[in-house]
Amino acid sequence: AKDDPRTRDHILTAMRNEVDRMTGLVRDLVSLARMDAAEDLQLQRVDLTRVVEDVYEQTKAMAPQRQVSLRRCDGAWVDVDVDRIRQVLLNLADNAIKYTPPEADINFAVQSYDSTVQVSVADTGPGIPPRDLPKIFDRFYRTEHSRTREKGGAGLGLAIAKRIVEAHKGSISAASPPSGGTVFAVRLPAAR
Ligand code: ATP
Ligand code: MG
Numbered sequence: 001a002k003d004d005p006r007t008r009d010h011i012l013t014a015m016r017n018e019v020d021r022m023t024g025l026v027r028d029l030v031s032l033a034r035m036d037a038a039e040d041l042q043l044q045r046v047d048l049t050r051v052v053e054d055v056y057e058q059t060k061a062m063a064p065q066r067q068v069s070l071r072r073c074d075g076a077w078v079d080v081d082v083d084r085i086r087q088v089l090l091n092l093a094d095n096a097i098k099y100t101p102p103e104a105d106i107n108f109a110v111q112s113y114d115s116t117v118q119v120s121v122a123d124t125g126p127g128i129p130p131r132d133l134p135k136i137f138d139r140f141y142r143t144e145h146s147r148t149r150e151k152g153g154a155g156l157g158l159a160i161a162k163r164i165v166e167a168h169k170g171s172i173s174a175a176s177p178p179s180g181g182t183v184f185a186v187r188l189p190a191a192r
Helices: 005-036 048-062 082-098 144-148 157-167
Strands: 044-047 068-071 077-080 106-112 116-123 171-175 182-189
Touching (some): 005 157, 048 068, 048 077, 048 106, 077 082, 082 182
Antiparallel strands (some): 106 116
8 A cells, every 4th residue: 555646645744743843943942052052142233013013014924814903012122142132932822823713812912010020921822820830931841732732742841931031131931821822021120
């Protein structure tokens, strides 16, 4: 049966998917290894709202049928490695798309305080069980729910996000209120 063209197509597709998965995994591991080596950040003074706007547009493009919103604020100046911070926010957006049903909303918000700028990525999905919350930033950790859902991630996205944010002297946290949904907050020192 392995000579049957349909079987062959099937095997080829499975192999291609596996190659894609491995490619993603290797890319993520390289990314983590570089952060381990504390590779220098390419700091640039930017209004974080600009970066969040990019990610907001990209999220709408990735999930056109979703309800996605953005709350901007003025003068959210930070000194950051723009590509890395974009990578952090894109993983949060990617997670919000992957781990919530299509009818769930995704809301971005930028807020500026005295000494910090905060970006939140909130969704109205199923939330994360309280016992999983402390572990989701660990390498390779995935909740039971998503492991069984076969979404193909390696469980590295949030570990990388945490490394990147901490390299900027910032912090990242997750909360899932009993009322539902998940909110990720990234706090970065405001530029002065
Ligand atoms: P990768 O990012 O490497 O592709 P991943 O998405 O599984 O894989 P993380 O981004 O680190 O890994 O997320 C870890 C786990 O946290 C996910 O597998 C999922 O179980 C849970 N999770 C993350 N974001 C959400 C969310 N918005 N709603 C529900 N569960 C989430
Ligand atoms: Mg992820």
